[in-house]
Amino acid sequence: MSTIDIELHSVSKKFGANRIVKNVNLAIPKGKFVSILGPSGCGKTTTLNMIAGFESPTSGEIRIRGTDQTGIPPEARKIGLVFQNYALFPHMTVAENVGFGLKMQGRSREEVAAGAKRALKSVRLEGFENRYPKELSGGQQQRVAVARAIAPSPSVLLLDEPLSNLDLKLREAMRVELKEIQQDLGMTFVYVTHDQEEAMAMSDRIIVMQGGAVAQEGAPADIYGRPRTSFVADFIGKSNILPISAVADAKTGNGSWRVLLGTAGMPIMAARMPGLVPDKARFCCIRPEAVRLADAAGALDEPANLLTGTIQKVVNLGAYLEAWLLVDGEITLKSMIRSSRLDKLAVGHRVELAIAHAAVQLLEE
């Protein structure tokens, strides 16, 4: 049995002269929660529509469970799809909505009813069988949409920004629930979103798309901790993206690289990036939480750069302080520091900073 559910081989899509999707290669493993993440217009929804069969690729090949899907219409692909606006059938009850897929498969009335009941149970919406969609809240409609998509037991479920119509509290609760549903069913979920937090919270793998192409693919921690380009570093989480002027192999023994920051060329040690040609790096990324006060507990446990910074601005976010520090006269670093250190952070003060070598990431572009 194949462990890859969906494969895209050099898939491109043009609308007129516009290339919306450019030479995308993907392998989506069976039973995993995979997010396609990117800003609007990055080609993620078009990619989803091609997997569903609503659009056909201009070139390239899509395989589902090993079979080439060229010429196969959506109704024969045996996949589920949840729309952003739910798209529930308004003239059918919840049970009729959820049972629709099974009915289309030609199942008996009893099988349809039993299947609908089972699917509603897995989204924790029992007892709503005879309601109409308009009688339900947004969150409940969302669950019905998920139940309807999973009732015919497709091997893959595609979700197109399914939480973006819900309010923040409900969205956060549904994140957890969707992940639990996915794990209970062991189904492959392909989740399209522009919300990086959502993708980070739920996914086993994240595919970041930019301008129709895959910018980076990997586990959430990987994408966050080791962004390859300044686009990924900037799109996922907060980051300091700083220009660098030169990279030199430091040969310090611990495998760090020596780079010169900014036009003044302040030397700093950066993490060695396997597969990156040092000469090609133009930027480096430092996450705000990696800019620490040198006297903080554990700040010097690993090899770290020691810098002196002047505090320019402090914003209190409750649990954390966001501080802007001027380093070496020309570089502004944003940092996240625990609120208990507020006393040290008066504007104009000079503070000693520690940034671990491993936290300075070189970026390809």
Added chain:
Amino acid sequence: MAVIAFSTLQSPARRVLSVKTFLPLLAPSIVLTLFFAVPMGMMIGISFQSLDGGAPTLASYSRFVKDGLVLAGLGRTVVMSGLVAVCVTVLAYPLAYYLARSTSRWRTVVLALAIAPELAGVVLRTYGWLIILDDRGFINSALMWVGVIFEPLPLSKNLFGVVVGLTHVILPFGVLSLLTSLQGISPNLERSAQILGASRLAVIRHIVLPLSVPGIISSLLVGFTMAASAYATPALLGGAGFKVMATMVYEQVLFYLDWPFAAVMANVLLILMVGVAFIGSRLESRLNQKLHL
């Protein structure tokens, strides 16, 4: 949709009604009263007049319910209007569906072509059909010339000819009433059904048709009332052999000079149409409620 838009426009501050609010309605009110309400009242009055100028009487009404020829005409009107309503709706549906869903550049062209017949007058279009359907018209001449038939087929001066002509005249109205309804159905509903395994035909049957029933009803209503009140097309394509209420009213007024009886017939026709429209719109609003809850 229109109802929602209207209710949001009505802010509480605007509830205070002043003379100014009604001022723009003055002109249309006068026109409608003079040319619609007054003649309608007169029609009702005339229907009770006796021909010899005596006291108001129900004589014309009792003559109506006893006159076999007139009742046959009423039956003919109902059958004809029903057939036209069905033909218009069946033919308009695929066209309206195409117009509601198409994103092609031909959409505008098709829409223009669908509406274009309205630009030519009814009489003109009806004469066009006469040229095609007449005993010595295009179809009969061509078939006789080829030798398929030796006697002309009865294509005009009967129910068939009138239904064909009226269907053509009323079709654009059917398209427009269905279009509004079909455009209100989100394409994502069809996509959802499709990805759940429904074929094109199953999508139409389970999703599009049930959700467009209000549009179908309004198309049937438009078709029925327009056909029942049509005069020119039945007069020209039906001729002396196919009389409906509208042509019979005309005869009473112009040839027999029996205005009270003509008024009775017109009133019966009016009651028929108001009744059909009432039942239809009640059904439509109840379905709308059920479909959108």
